[in-house]
Amino acid sequence: MANLKHTDIPYIQKFVESVEGAGYVLDFSNASFSQFMSSVAGVNIDQDKYHIYGGSKGKRFKAFLEIENDKIVGKTLDALIQHWEAYQILNDAKTTKKLEMCVEKVQGISNSLLGKELSSTSKDMTEEEFLDKDFEILPVHELGLDDALVEIINGRITEIRKGIRSKTALSILFLCGSSLEGILLGVASNNPALFNQAKASPKNKAGKVHPFHEWSLASFIDVACEVGFIGLDVKKFSHALRDFRNYIHPYEQWSSGFNPDHHTAKISWQVLQAAINDLSKLK
DSSP states (O other), rough: OOOOTTTTHHHHHHTTTTOOOOTTTTTOOHHHOOOOOHTTOOOOOTTGGGGSSSSSSSHHHHHHHHEEEEEEEHHHHHHHHHHHHHHHHTTTOOOOHHHHHHHHHHHHHHHHHTTTOOTTTSOOOOHHHHHOOSOOOOOOOGGOHHHHHHHHHHHHHHHHHHHHHHTTTTHHHHHHHHHHHHHHHHHHHSSHHHHHTTSSBBBBBSOOOOOOOOHHHHHHHHHHHHHHHHOHHHHHHHHHTTGGGSSSHHHHHHHOOOOOHHHHHHHHHHHHHHHHHHHTOOO
Protein backbone atom coordinates (compact mmCIF):
# COMPACT_ATOMS: atom_id res chain seq x y z
CA MET A 1 0.00 0.00 0.00
CA ALA A 2 1.06 3.61 -0.55
CA ASN A 3 2.92 5.32 2.28
CA LEU A 4 0.27 7.98 2.91
CA LYS A 5 -0.12 9.88 6.17
CA HIS A 6 -3.59 10.05 7.70
CA THR A 7 -3.49 13.83 7.08
CA ASP A 8 -2.86 13.29 3.35
CA ILE A 9 -6.23 11.67 2.64
CA PRO A 10 -8.44 14.76 3.30
CA TYR A 11 -6.36 16.83 0.89
CA ILE A 12 -6.59 14.19 -1.82
CA GLN A 13 -10.33 13.78 -1.26
CA LYS A 14 -10.93 17.54 -1.39
CA PHE A 15 -8.95 17.71 -4.62
CA VAL A 16 -10.68 14.85 -6.48
CA GLU A 17 -14.11 16.18 -5.42
CA SER A 18 -13.32 19.75 -6.51
CA VAL A 19 -15.11 19.54 -9.89
CA GLU A 20 -18.25 17.42 -9.53
CA GLY A 21 -18.48 16.89 -5.75
CA ALA A 22 -18.61 13.93 -3.37
CA GLY A 23 -18.35 10.47 -4.91
CA TYR A 24 -16.70 11.77 -8.08
CA VAL A 25 -13.11 12.00 -9.29
CA LEU A 26 -12.75 15.40 -10.97
CA ASP A 27 -14.93 15.48 -14.12
CA PHE A 28 -14.48 11.85 -15.13
CA SER A 29 -17.38 9.69 -16.25
CA ASN A 30 -17.30 6.01 -15.28
CA ALA A 31 -15.96 5.08 -18.72
CA SER A 32 -13.32 7.80 -18.93
CA PHE A 33 -12.23 7.14 -15.32
CA SER A 34 -11.70 3.46 -16.12
CA GLN A 35 -9.71 4.36 -19.24
CA PHE A 36 -7.64 6.92 -17.34
CA MET A 37 -6.78 4.52 -14.52
CA SER A 38 -5.89 1.80 -17.00
CA SER A 39 -3.62 4.07 -19.05
CA VAL A 40 -1.93 5.91 -16.18
CA ALA A 41 -1.89 3.39 -13.32
CA GLY A 42 -2.16 0.17 -15.31
CA VAL A 43 -5.07 -1.09 -13.18
CA ASN A 44 -8.63 -2.19 -13.83
CA ILE A 45 -10.45 0.08 -11.39
CA ASP A 46 -13.68 -1.88 -12.01
CA GLN A 47 -12.29 -4.98 -10.29
CA ASP A 48 -14.00 -6.16 -7.10
CA LYS A 49 -11.00 -5.38 -4.91
CA TYR A 50 -11.55 -1.66 -5.49
CA HIS A 51 -15.22 -1.88 -4.39
CA ILE A 52 -14.54 -2.47 -0.69
CA TYR A 53 -16.01 0.92 0.22
CA GLY A 54 -18.60 1.13 -2.56
CA GLY A 55 -18.98 1.46 -6.31
CA SER A 56 -18.71 5.22 -6.84
CA LYS A 57 -15.62 6.59 -8.51
CA GLY A 58 -14.61 8.31 -5.29
CA LYS A 59 -14.99 5.15 -3.20
CA ARG A 60 -13.06 3.05 -5.69
CA PHE A 61 -10.30 5.66 -5.79
CA LYS A 62 -10.14 5.60 -1.98
CA ALA A 63 -9.56 1.82 -2.12
CA PHE A 64 -6.97 2.32 -4.87
CA LEU A 65 -5.00 4.65 -2.57
CA GLU A 66 -4.89 1.95 0.10
CA ILE A 67 -4.10 -0.98 -2.18
CA GLU A 68 -1.46 0.28 -4.63
CA ASN A 69 2.20 1.12 -4.02
CA ASP A 70 3.94 4.51 -3.75
CA LYS A 71 5.02 4.69 -7.39
CA ILE A 72 1.61 3.91 -8.86
CA VAL A 73 -0.29 6.24 -6.50
CA GLY A 74 2.24 9.04 -6.89
CA LYS A 75 2.16 8.78 -10.68
CA THR A 76 -1.64 8.75 -10.70
CA LEU A 77 -1.94 11.81 -8.45
CA ASP A 78 0.48 13.68 -10.69
CA ALA A 79 -1.55 12.78 -13.80
CA LEU A 80 -4.77 13.86 -12.05
CA ILE A 81 -3.24 17.25 -11.30
CA GLN A 82 -2.30 17.66 -14.96
CA HIS A 83 -5.85 16.71 -15.91
CA TRP A 84 -7.25 19.24 -13.43
CA GLU A 85 -4.99 21.99 -14.78
CA ALA A 86 -6.14 21.29 -18.33
CA TYR A 87 -9.78 21.26 -17.19
CA GLN A 88 -9.34 24.67 -15.53
CA ILE A 89 -7.87 26.19 -18.69
CA LEU A 90 -10.17 24.60 -21.25
CA ASN A 91 -13.33 25.37 -19.28
CA ASP A 92 -12.27 28.79 -17.99
CA ALA A 93 -13.09 27.42 -14.55
CA LYS A 94 -12.83 29.60 -11.48
CA THR A 95 -10.73 28.51 -8.56
CA THR A 96 -9.95 29.72 -5.06
CA LYS A 97 -6.77 30.26 -3.14
CA LYS A 98 -7.75 27.42 -0.78
CA LEU A 99 -8.23 25.01 -3.68
CA GLU A 100 -4.90 26.02 -5.22
CA MET A 101 -3.22 25.37 -1.87
CA CYS A 102 -4.95 21.98 -1.72
CA VAL A 103 -3.73 21.09 -5.23
CA GLU A 104 -0.22 22.18 -4.29
CA LYS A 105 -0.42 19.95 -1.22
CA VAL A 106 -1.48 16.97 -3.35
CA GLN A 107 1.43 17.69 -5.71
CA GLY A 108 3.71 17.55 -2.71
CA ILE A 109 2.21 14.20 -1.70
CA SER A 110 2.76 12.90 -5.24
CA ASN A 111 6.33 14.17 -5.31
CA SER A 112 7.03 12.58 -1.94
CA LEU A 113 5.69 9.20 -3.10
CA LEU A 114 7.81 9.44 -6.25
CA GLY A 115 10.88 10.65 -4.39
CA LYS A 116 10.87 14.06 -6.08
CA GLU A 117 11.53 17.48 -4.65
CA LEU A 118 8.45 19.61 -3.99
CA SER A 119 7.51 21.92 -6.83
CA SER A 120 4.69 24.42 -6.85
CA THR A 121 1.85 23.69 -9.28
CA SER A 122 0.93 27.37 -9.24
CA LYS A 123 4.32 28.40 -10.63
CA ASP A 124 4.27 29.08 -14.37
CA MET A 125 7.21 27.60 -16.21
CA THR A 126 9.01 30.26 -18.20
CA GLU A 127 10.08 29.78 -21.79
CA GLU A 128 13.73 29.79 -20.70
CA GLU A 129 13.06 27.09 -18.10
CA PHE A 130 11.21 25.01 -20.70
CA LEU A 131 14.10 25.28 -23.15
CA ASP A 132 16.53 24.30 -20.39
CA LYS A 133 14.83 20.92 -19.89
CA ASP A 134 17.20 18.20 -21.02
CA PHE A 135 16.04 15.12 -22.94
CA GLU A 136 19.08 12.99 -23.68
CA ILE A 137 17.07 9.96 -24.80
CA LEU A 138 13.82 10.00 -26.77
CA PRO A 139 12.13 6.63 -26.09
CA VAL A 140 9.89 6.56 -29.18
CA HIS A 141 9.91 2.75 -29.00
CA GLU A 142 8.06 2.95 -25.65
CA LEU A 143 5.02 4.81 -27.01
CA GLY A 144 3.11 1.69 -28.07
CA LEU A 145 3.24 2.59 -31.78
CA ASP A 146 3.70 0.28 -34.77
CA ASP A 147 7.33 -0.57 -35.47
CA ALA A 148 7.12 0.96 -38.95
CA LEU A 149 5.86 4.25 -37.52
CA VAL A 150 8.58 4.24 -34.85
CA GLU A 151 11.19 3.86 -37.59
CA ILE A 152 9.73 6.79 -39.52
CA ILE A 153 9.56 9.03 -36.42
CA ASN A 154 13.14 8.21 -35.50
CA GLY A 155 14.19 9.07 -39.05
CA ARG A 156 12.48 12.44 -38.78
CA ILE A 157 14.12 13.07 -35.42
CA THR A 158 17.48 12.54 -37.12
CA GLU A 159 16.51 15.11 -39.75
CA ILE A 160 15.36 17.56 -37.05
CA ARG A 161 18.71 17.31 -35.27
CA LYS A 162 20.46 18.10 -38.56
CA GLY A 163 18.09 21.01 -39.10
CA ILE A 164 18.80 22.43 -35.65
CA ARG A 165 22.52 22.46 -36.45
CA SER A 166 21.99 24.07 -39.87
CA LYS A 167 19.20 26.41 -38.58
CA THR A 168 16.53 25.47 -41.14
CA ALA A 169 13.64 26.79 -39.06
CA LEU A 170 10.69 26.16 -41.38
CA SER A 171 11.62 22.55 -42.15
CA ILE A 172 12.09 21.90 -38.42
CA LEU A 173 8.61 23.25 -37.75
CA PHE A 174 7.08 20.92 -40.36
CA LEU A 175 9.05 17.90 -39.17
CA CYS A 176 8.22 18.50 -35.50
CA GLY A 177 4.56 19.21 -36.20
CA SER A 178 4.01 16.22 -38.46
CA SER A 179 5.94 13.90 -36.12
CA LEU A 180 3.95 14.98 -33.08
CA GLU A 181 0.69 14.68 -35.01
CA GLY A 182 1.61 11.15 -36.10
CA ILE A 183 2.56 10.15 -32.57
CA LEU A 184 -0.63 11.54 -31.03
CA LEU A 185 -2.74 9.93 -33.75
CA GLY A 186 -1.17 6.59 -32.83
CA VAL A 187 -1.71 7.17 -29.11
CA ALA A 188 -5.31 8.24 -29.68
CA SER A 189 -5.94 5.17 -31.83
CA ASN A 190 -4.74 3.04 -28.92
CA ASN A 191 -7.05 4.90 -26.51
CA PRO A 192 -10.13 5.76 -28.62
CA ALA A 193 -12.72 5.92 -25.84
CA LEU A 194 -10.60 8.22 -23.68
CA PHE A 195 -9.87 10.64 -26.53
CA ASN A 196 -13.37 10.61 -28.01
CA GLN A 197 -15.02 11.26 -24.64
CA ALA A 198 -12.79 14.22 -23.77
CA LYS A 199 -14.52 17.57 -23.62
CA ALA A 200 -11.92 19.10 -25.95
CA SER A 201 -12.49 16.51 -28.70
CA PRO A 202 -13.48 18.26 -31.98
CA LYS A 203 -17.14 17.80 -32.90
CA ASN A 204 -19.42 18.62 -35.80
CA LYS A 205 -22.59 20.72 -35.52
CA ALA A 206 -24.56 17.66 -34.41
CA GLY A 207 -22.16 17.09 -31.54
CA LYS A 208 -20.55 14.00 -33.06
CA VAL A 209 -16.80 13.64 -32.57
CA HIS A 210 -14.77 13.79 -35.78
CA PRO A 211 -12.79 10.67 -36.74
CA PHE A 212 -9.16 10.88 -35.69
CA HIS A 213 -7.81 11.37 -39.21
CA GLU A 214 -9.74 14.67 -39.35
CA TRP A 215 -8.32 16.02 -36.09
CA SER A 216 -5.82 18.88 -36.16
CA LEU A 217 -2.63 18.78 -34.17
CA ALA A 218 -4.12 21.47 -31.92
CA SER A 219 -7.04 19.18 -31.05
CA PHE A 220 -4.73 16.24 -30.34
CA ILE A 221 -2.63 18.41 -28.02
CA ASP A 222 -5.66 19.81 -26.17
CA VAL A 223 -7.19 16.38 -25.60
CA ALA A 224 -3.90 14.68 -24.70
CA CYS A 225 -3.36 17.39 -22.08
CA GLU A 226 -6.95 17.09 -20.82
CA VAL A 227 -6.64 13.35 -20.20
CA GLY A 228 -3.25 13.76 -18.55
CA PHE A 229 -1.12 12.16 -21.25
CA ILE A 230 1.07 15.22 -21.79
CA GLY A 231 2.01 18.03 -19.45
CA LEU A 232 0.68 21.56 -19.40
CA ASP A 233 4.12 22.83 -20.48
CA VAL A 234 3.75 21.01 -23.82
CA LYS A 235 0.36 22.63 -24.40
CA LYS A 236 1.58 26.05 -23.27
CA PHE A 237 4.57 26.22 -25.61
CA SER A 238 3.04 24.46 -28.61
CA HIS A 239 1.67 27.68 -30.14
CA ALA A 240 3.93 27.60 -33.22
CA LEU A 241 3.32 23.90 -33.89
CA ARG A 242 -0.45 23.74 -33.37
CA ASP A 243 -1.29 25.12 -36.82
CA PHE A 244 1.80 23.99 -38.72
CA ARG A 245 -0.31 22.69 -41.61
CA ASN A 246 -1.49 26.25 -42.34
CA TYR A 247 2.03 27.23 -43.37
CA ILE A 248 2.80 24.38 -45.77
CA HIS A 249 1.30 26.36 -48.65
CA PRO A 250 3.46 29.43 -49.39
CA TYR A 251 0.41 31.66 -49.90
CA GLU A 252 -0.98 30.77 -46.48
CA GLN A 253 2.36 31.50 -44.87
CA TRP A 254 2.57 34.83 -46.68
CA SER A 255 -0.99 35.89 -45.85
CA SER A 256 -0.52 35.02 -42.18
CA GLY A 257 2.78 36.86 -41.92
CA PHE A 258 4.33 33.82 -40.23
CA ASN A 259 8.10 33.69 -40.52
CA PRO A 260 9.62 31.22 -38.03
CA ASP A 261 13.14 31.88 -36.77
CA HIS A 262 15.65 29.60 -35.08
CA HIS A 263 14.19 30.36 -31.65
CA THR A 264 10.75 29.18 -32.85
CA ALA A 265 12.39 26.03 -34.22
CA LYS A 266 14.10 25.32 -30.89
CA ILE A 267 10.81 25.67 -29.00
CA SER A 268 9.05 23.37 -31.48
CA TRP A 269 11.81 20.76 -31.10
CA GLN A 270 11.56 21.03 -27.31
CA VAL A 271 7.78 20.56 -27.44
CA LEU A 272 8.19 17.35 -29.46
CA GLN A 273 10.82 16.03 -27.06
CA ALA A 274 8.75 16.88 -23.97
CA ALA A 275 5.67 15.23 -25.46
CA ILE A 276 7.57 12.03 -26.27
CA ASN A 277 9.00 12.02 -22.76
CA ASP A 278 5.55 12.45 -21.17
CA LEU A 279 3.90 9.83 -23.37
CA SER A 280 6.65 7.28 -22.69
CA LYS A 281 5.68 7.30 -18.99
CA LEU A 282 2.15 6.03 -19.60
CA LYS A 283 3.02 2.35 -19.48
